[in-house]
Amino acid sequence: MVLPVPTTMADNESPAVTNPYLWTPDTDFTALDELSEEEIEEQAELLREAVREHDRRYYNKDDPIIADRTYDKLFSRLQDIEETYGLEVQDSPTQRVGGEPVDEFETVEHVAPMLSIEQSGEETDVRGFNSRVSREVSQDPVEYVCEPKFDGISLALYYEDGVLDKAVTRGDGEEGDDVTQNAKTVQSIPLRLEGDVPEFLVVRGELFMPRDAFQAYNRTRIENDEDPFANPRNATAGTIRQQDPEIVADRPLDYYTFSVLESSSPWESRVEEHEAFREIGLPVSDLLEPATGIDEAIQYRDELLESRDDLNVEIDGTVIKVNGRAARETMGKTSNAPRWAFAYKFPPRSGETTLRGVGLQVGRTGRVTPVALLDPVDVGGVTVSRASLHNPEQIAEIGVDTGDKVRVERAGDVIPQVSEVTDAATDSHYTFPDTCPVCDSHIERDGPMARCTGGLTCPTQNRRSIEHYTSRKGLDIDGFGEKTVQQLLDDGLVTDIADLYELTVSDVQAMEGFGEQSGEKLVAALDATREPELDDFITALGIREVGPTVARSLAREFQTFNALRTASGSDLQSVTDIGPVTVDRILDFFDSSGNTDVLERLLTHVTPQEVEETGGTEFEDMTIVFTGSLPNFTRGDATELIEREGGRVTSSVSSATDILVVGENPGKRKRETAEENDVETRTGEAFEGVLNELA
Ligand SMILES: [Zn+2]
Numbered sequence: 001m002v003l004p005v006p007t008t009m010a011d012n013e014s015p016a017v018t019n020p021y022l023w024t025p026d027t028d029f030t031a032l033d034e035l036s037e038e039e040i041e042e043q044a045e046l047l048r049e050a051v052r053e054h055d056r057r058y059y060n061k062d063d064p065i066i067a068d069r070t071y072d073k074l075f076s077r078l079q080d081i082e083e084t085y086g087l088e089v090q091d092s093p094t095q096r097v098g099g100e101p102v103d104e105f106e107t108v109e110h111v112a113p114m115l116s117i118e119q120s121g122e123e124t125d126v127r128g129f130n131s132r133v134s135r136e137v138s139q140d141p142v143e144y145v146c147e148p149k150f151d152g153i154s155l156a157l158y159y160e161d162g163v164l165d166k167a168v169t170r171g172d173g174e175e176g177d178d179v180t181q182n183a184k185t186v187q188s189i190p191l192r193l194e195g196d197v198p199e200f201l202v203v204r205g206e207l208f209m210p211r212d213a214f215q216a217y218n219r220t221r222i223e224n225d226e227d228p229f230a231n232p233r234n235a236t237a238g239t240i241r242q243q244d245p246e247i248v249a250d251r252p253l254d255y256y257t258f259s260v261l262e263s264s265s266p267w268e269s270r271v272e273e274h275e276a277f278r279e280i281g282l283p284v285s286d287l288l289e290p291a292t293g294i295d296e297a298i299q300y301r302d303e304l305l306e307s308r309d310d311l312n313v314e315i316d317g318t319v320i321k322v323n324g325r326a327a328r329e330t331m332g333k334t335s336n337a338p339r340w341a342f343a344y345k346f347p348p349r350s351g352e353t354t355l356r357g358v359g360l361q362v363g364r365t366g367r368v369t370p371v372a373l374l375d376p377v378d379v380g381g382v383t384v385s386r387a388s389l390h391n392p393e394q395i396a397e398i399g400v401d402t403g404d405k406v407r408v409e410r411a412g413d414v415i416p417q418v419s420e421v422t423d424a425a426t427d428s429h430y431t432f433p434d435t436c437p438v439c440d441s442h443i444e445r446d447g448p449m450a451r452c453t454g455g456l457t458c459p460t461q462n463r464r465s466i467e468h469y470t471s472r473k474g475l476d477i478d479g480f481g482e483k484t485v486q487q488l489l490d491d492g493l494v495t496d497i498a499d500l501y502e503l504t505v506s507d508v509q510a511m512e513g514f515g516e517q518s519g520e521k522l523v524a525a526l527d528a529t530r531e532p533e534l535d536d537f538i539t540a541l542g543i544r545e546v547g548p549t550v551a552r553s554l555a556r557e558f559q560t561f562n563a564l565r566t567a568s569g570s571d572l573q574s575v576t577d578i579g580p581v582t583v584d585r586i587l588d589f590f591d592s593s594g595n596t597d598v599l600e601r602l603l604t605h606v607t608p609q610e611v612e613e614t615g616g617t618e619f620e621d622m623t624i625v626f627t628g629s630l631p632n633f634t635r636g637d638a639t640e641l642i643e644r645e646g647g648r649v650t651s652s653v654s655s656a657t658d659i660l661v662v663g664e665n666p667g668k669r670k671r672e673t674a675e676e677n678d679v680e681t682r683t684g685e686a687f688e689g690v691l692n693e694l695a
Contacts, residue, residue, distance in 0.1 A: 141293025152208030364464030393448035474540030619647025628663030
């Protein structure tokens with residue numbers, strides 16, 4: 001597909017138009033060793049420029065011009081060049097992928113205090129604010145500007161000469177945490193501003209998790225047996241304080257800029273500033289509107305309240321600001337808030353009702369989740385009769401019991417939750433049962449959570465484990481879904497995973513909704529999984545803490561299923577990337593007598609493939625980092641050899657690095673970090689000697 005070049009870009013002869021990686025880029029790159037150093041540097045700069053533009057189009061304008069696959073190729077080429085030649089460019093788009101984990105965040109004093117804002121949900125208070133402003137700036141009607149009050153985390157971005165220097169959380173308003181590495185992974189935060197940018201510019205804005213992303217993210221957490229976040233704000237706060245930027249990069253955060261904290265050349269009004277933000281590439285909300293007089297501002301707030309559920313970001317009110325800078329200076333500030341701004345809050349999305357009972361749900365891994373059964377109540381326009389109570393610890397903490405009046409809150413359109421008791425019927429709180437409501441097995445406490453210890457003898461855990469085994473996360477067997485699994489269990493055709501392989505076409509076609517053809521298909525789909533890849537099989541068993549990545553490590557290490565099954569704790573402990581908790585889970589799984597029976601029968605039908613030994617052990621379990629280029633090997637070929645020999649290549653140096661290979665044109669930072677961490681270094685030449693023997 002050839003995309004038209006927009007005339008606006010062609011007309012103003014922007015240098016971007018001559019960039020070969022912008023429109024229909026050729027991703028058939030020449031090998032690095034066939035290019036001169038100048039050619040490589042030029043290509044890197046063009047790639048940076050193009051990737052920045054593609055990012056902007058994709059994330060800020062929602063108007064991408066190349067396929068995702070093409071983008072990935074451009075990006076990895078740039079990464080390849082930067083890594084090979086040790087080029088570390090502060091504002092390169094590759095800096096977004098997440099740097100080294102930190103032990104603790106540095107505290108930074110803000111350039112100017114990050115103030116809070118006066119707020120109220122009462123119209124009379126808003127009108128009082130207006131009288132004060134009108135009197136002091138001698139304006140009637142006052143020229144305001146209205147914008148949503150986003151419910152996220154306040155974050156200041158420091159730009160020097162247009163380049164992102166640091167990102168700092170609000171903290172106590174005087175000083176906050178330096179979270180620059182994490183903020184860089186947020187795609188909409190520009191690493192470099194465009195056009196006419198003040199020499200020194202510190203902006204303030206809201207970091208948030210868009211609602212749809214939040215819901216998807218919470219679903220994944222629930223599937224992985226993790227506690228979901230209560231609302232997008234908690235999810236954002238929990239994410240930006242992660243010590244590992246790679247985790248932050250995985251989570252969908254976004255940012256809206258809403259004010260200037262400090263600038264070497266400030267704009268004259270909020271409206272002007274908003275337009276300038278947009279022009280220099282800072283992400284802004286489209287919902288900002290000027291208002292002449294307080295009535296228009298109040299009307300804006302009422303309309304915003306109506307549409308709050310349609311927005312993809314949580315908001316909890318409207319901020320009304322005096323537009324002009326001169327008028328703002330006249331108003332000044334109190335010790336902790338500007339006198340020229342006021343937040344007109346929305347009513348909370350909560351309601352009060354009576355708790356009628358507690359239902360218990362059992363998950364695949366035995367987790368027992370309490371659900372509040374409520375007298376139906378309207379919460380922000382939605383009728384709620386069930387709400388989350390999270391876990392036994394939460395129940396004890398809020399002291400809730402049947403018959404109590406409780407507050408129910410709904411945030412980010414997630415599952416509503418019981419947040420507090422407003423009128424207790426008794427002093428007691430609901431006592432969590434000791435036995436599983438489904439199978440009567442003992443319920444044990446696992447941190448704040450409760451868990452049925454029945455394993456596969458618990459019908460619900462058994463059903464969920466069959467669902468998991470057949471699902472896309474497991475062996476991906478066509479034709480299975482929750483409904484089919486339930487039907488097979490109800491009809492007594494299957495009691496566990498092993499029975500699946502004894503199903504016959506006539507069994508299946510006798511089931512409601514199935515015929516000869518669909519019966520044959522289902523049985524054929526099962527037959528196709530009789531010799532699964534070892535790692536897929538391990539994942540499909542649904543051992544707690546063992547997802548696809550851990551399963552791959554286990555498969556590589558033990559090579560056969562039998563070796564894994566009989567592995568000791570210390571054997572398991574020695575596998576890279578596997579922690580003590582996971583080791584315990586694996587041992588528990590294979591120790592459980594209920595599981596052993598099912599596994600024995602399953603293995604009479606299924607033979608997981610053996611993982612073949614593919615190479616030597618020269619670099620067994622070693623982590624190797626390159627800086628600079630090798631004279632006779634491409635980075636890709638060297639990496640392949642190292643991996644074949646059981647090692648791995650990573651892009652940054654830490655105390656976990658075994659060898660830093662210093663080639664031609666090495667980067668400074670990697671060498672310094674290696675020295676600080678006592679990492680062994682080898683020259684490119686010496687290392688090539690080893691590679692030559694292996695090749
Ligand atoms: Zn149970």
